[in-house]
Amino acid sequence: MLKKVDSFVLKSFIGPLILTFFIVLIILILQFLWMYVDELAGKGLDFRVLGELLYHFSLTFVPMALPLAILLASLMTFGNMGEFSELSALKSSGIPLQRIMQPLMILIGIVAFISFFFSNNVLPYSTSKARTLLYDIRRKKPDINIQAGTFYNGIPDFSIKVTSKDPVTNRLDRLIIYDHRDRRGNTSVTVADSGYMKTTPDGTGLIMTLFNGYSFNEMEEQRSSAAKTYPSRKDIFREQTIVIPLSGFDLERSEEGLFKSNSAMLNISELSFHIDSLSQAYNERVNNHFRDFKSSKVYHISNYAYFNTSPPGREDSLKKMKVFETSVLFDSLPAAERKDALSRAIENIKDGNIYLAQISESHYWEIKVLKRYEVEWNKKLTMSFACMVFFFIGAPLGAIIRKGGLGTPAVISIFFFVIYYVISLSGQKLVEENIIGTFAGMWAASYILLPIGIFLTYKATTDSVIMNIDTYLLFLKKIQDSVYNFTMNEKQNKSEQN
Numbered sequence: 001m002l003k004k005v006d007s008f009v010l011k012s013f014i015g016p017l018i019l020t021f022f023i024v025l026i027i028l029i030l031q032f033l034w035m036y037v038d039e040l041a042g043k044g045l046d047f048r049v050l051g052e053l054l055y056h057f058s059l060t061f062v063p064m065a066l067p068l069a070i071l072l073a074s075l076m077t078f079g080n081m082g083e084f085s086e087l088s089a090l091k092s093s094g095i096p097l098q099r100i101m102q103p104l105m106i107l108i109g110i111v112a113f114i115s116f117f118f119s120n121n122v123l124p125y126s127t128s129k130a131r132t133l134l135y136d137i138r139r140k141k142p143d144i145n146i147q148a149g150t151f152y153n154g155i156p157d158f159s160i161k162v163t164s165k166d167p168v169t170n171r172l173d174r175l176i177i178y179d180h181r182d183r184r185g186n187t188s189v190t191v192a193d194s195g196y197m198k199t200t201p202d203g204t205g206l207i208m209t210l211f212n213g214y215s216f217n218e219m220e221e222q223r224s225s226a227a228k229t230y231p232s233r234k235d236i237f238r239e240q241t242i243v244i245p246l247s248g249f250d251l252e253r254s255e256e257g258l259f260k261s262n263s264a265m266l267n268i269s270e271l272s273f274h275i276d277s278l279s280q281a282y283n284e285r286v287n288n289h290f291r292d293f294k295s296s297k298v299y300h301i302s303n304y305a306y307f308n309t310s311p312p313g314r315e316d317s318l319k320k321m322k323v324f325e326t327s328v329l330f331d332s333l334p335a336a337e338r339k340d341a342l343s344r345a346i347e348n349i350k351d352g353n354i355y356l357a358q359i360s361e362s363h364y365w366e367i368k369v370l371k372r373y374e375v376e377w378n379k380k381l382t383m384s385f386a387c388m389v390f391f392f393i394g395a396p397l398g399a400i401i402r403k404g405g406l407g408t409p410a411v412i413s414i415f416f417f418v419i420y421y422v423i424s425l426s427g428q429k430l431v432e433e434n435i436i437g438t439f440a441g442m443w444a445a446s447y448i449l450l451p452i453g454i455f456l457t458y459k460a461t462t463d464s465v466i467m468n469i470d471t472y473l474l475f476l477k478k479i480q481d482s483v484y485n486f487t488m489n490e491k492q493n494k495s496e497q498n
Helices: 002-040 047-060 062-083 086-092 097-139 268-304 314-320 326-331 335-401 407-432 438-442 444-461 469-497
Strands: 158-165 172-179 188-199 205-218 232-245
Touching: 002 047, 002 062, 002 097, 047 062, 047 097, 062 086, 062 097, 062 335, 062 407, 086 097, 097 335, 097 444, 172 205, 188 232, 268 335, 335 407, 335 438, 335 444, 407 438, 407 444, 438 444
Parallel strands: none
Antiparallel strands: 158 172, 172 188, 188 205, 205 232
């Protein structure tokens, strides 16, 4: 009996899980395309490059898509079972909700382990490939697309304008070409009545065939006299061919490991190594700075405040003092030496403030880099643990609301996922700014939402009606009746008194 129940629950869950996982993954890919459409459009990328980019980025979205898919699938599964009274039939047979959820708990535990393995081994590789390819695409210049009526500055050292363009024959009319290769401004201009443009077969050059025009070039002065003659040359042509070299218009692939030191491209062991190294280097640097500042502070007090402003022989009296009282020492100085000591003290304070500000800024960026590695280390665990958290929210919540399909479960899933994402993102920002501890910030969403899941499981086990709207409507109706009865009693009492 129980094996059939386990098989039934697993079959009811696996189908929605696969469906919702791919739906969420497609949504995340579309979000990525929406964010980077300006950098991808117009660069002449072939489908192989785009497919490779989307493939690697889709792998980076898997750890994020899994928890949301589990939440949505568990809501759908138990919502359908509750809507069609299957859950009530199982409970009436003496099978508690925890026993019904048991095979799915085991399955989600396996999925969480696979998610951790994926985040630790596949995710760094796919992130490295995706970021490197996106970096190469960003460096690639857009395809040449000269529009009529505007200057096109996409070709290095050239500015080209055409008055009209025939989309059928690709004929260009009334061209103006500014050549800035000499870095002397608009000193070389070519004007043509018409022309054609095409790229070389290897894509390394642009061939422009111009008709009926002239070239104007300002020449450099050959003499250094004060009187300027502004020499120039004008060449008239009936046909002229210009070859413009192109660079950066083809996709140049960078070597592997371009971002290998980035925290998102390391596994647990590599992150642990970097964290230990950075922590040790940071602690040593802090100790060295403290030691240097302490010695510098003693040097300033003893050397500038006393020895350099004291008459000879005053050092022996200082050594005999058991307690170094600055007020007594300052009062013993002559008026002129007091003024000099105060000016030196002010300069030392200013120097100390500058030194401390520099050291504080250096420590801030060092700890920020260290926190990034710690954040990435914990993120590989939190995303896997989120699978369990969302299951314990979705399964009992579906059993309570008893609504299947994609409507109500999708709304509830998005609501909880937004809460999880906001808490996680806020905690990550606080950790990176070194305001709170790494564990407290990165695991905040988990230890906030997990008690909610446990509470919902308890309520679902006891057949609670906390998500039944009729319960709240009945409660509001009772309040309304109580208020109405109280008002009527007050009116009756006032009428009897009168």
